[in-house]
Amino acid sequence: MTEITKSTEAKKDEMQVEKEKLESVKRADAAVKTMHDFTSPEVLYKELINSVLKYHPSTDISMIEKAYKVASEAHEGQKRKSGEPYIIHPLCVAIILAELELDKETIVAGILHDVVEDQIKVTKDIILIEGNWLLLKQEPWRSMQQYADYKILILAEEEMLKERLVSRKEKGGSSREEAEAWYQNSDSKNVTRVLRDSLQGDLLLKVEEDNDYIKM
Numbered sequence: 001m002t003e004i005t006k007s008t009e010a011k012k013d014e015m016q017v018e019k020e021k022l023e024s025v026k027r028a029d030a031a032v033k034t035m036h037d038f039t040s041p042e043v044l045y046k047e048l049i050n051s052v053l054k055y056h057p058s059t060d061i062s063m064i065e066k067a068y069k070v071a072s073e074a075h076e077g078q079k080r081k082s083g084e085p086y087i088i089h090p091l092c093v094a095i096i097l098a099e100l101e102l103d104k105e106t107i108v109a110g111i112l113h114d115v116v117e118d119q120i121k122v123t124k125d126i127i128l129i130e131g132n133w134l135l136l137k138q139e140p141w142r143s144m145q146q147y148a149d150y151k152i153l154i155l156a157e158e159e160m161l162k163e164r165l166v167s168r169k170e171k172g173g174s175s176r177e178e179a180e181a182w183y184q185n186s187d188s189k190n191v192t193r194v195l196r197d198s199l200q201g202d203l204l205l206k207v208e209e210d211n212d213y214i215k216m
Contacts, residue, residue, distance in 0.1 A: 024097060024106055044091040051098035059104060067108040074115040090114050132190055135198040151201030161191050
C-alpha cells in the first residue's frame with residue numbers, strides 16, 4: 001500500500017512540474033513586447049544559446065537547435081502586424097525562459113509553442129494504422145500499401161530491440177532466462193523479418209538508444 005501511495009505521489013509531483021513549466025512558457029509569452037525596430041532572428045538565436053550556456057555550460061543544445069529549425073521552417077514568410085518576422089516572438093519567449101535558468105525542455109516548448117497552436121492544421125480526417133508487417137514486401141501486405149497516402153518505416157538495431165523486449169518480459173515477472181527463451185521462440189522472428197524484409201515507404205527513421213529519431 002505504501003509503494004502505491006509513493007507512486008501516486010510521484011506522478012502528482014511530475015504533473016505539477018509539467019504544469020509549472022507550461023505556466024512559465026505562458027508568462028514568458030505574455031512578457032514579450034512587439035519590437036518595431038527588431039533584432040534579426042540569427043542574432044536572437046545566438047543570444048539564446050549564449051544565455052543557456054552561461055548557466056549550464058555543459059548542456060547538449062542539439063534539442064534547442066532542432067526546435068529552432070522546426071520553428072523557422074514553420075514560420076517562414078510569416079510576419080506579425082509590426083512587420084517583424086514571426087520567429088522573433090518565440091525566440092524572445094525562449095530567451096526569457098533561459099534568463100530564468102529553466103531547463104532545455106521548457107526552452108524548447110517556448111520556441112515551439114506557436115508552431116503547435118498556429119501552424120499545424122488538419123483539414124481532413126486522419127486514419128493512423130500502426131503495425132509491424134504493414135510494409136512487408138510479400139502479399140497481401142504489399143498490395144495493401146496502395147491505400148496509404150503516406151508510409152513511415154521506423155528501424156532500430158536488432159540487439160537494442162531484443163534487449164528492450166526481453167527487459168519488458170522481465171518486468172512482467174519472468175527470469176532473464178525465461179525472457180530470452182521467449183524472445184527466441186517468438187519476437188525474434190518478427191523482428192528479423194520486419195528489419196530485413198520491409199519496404200522503406202515515404203519516410204525512413206531510425207530510433208537511437210536515447211529514443212531520439214534520426215532521418216535516414
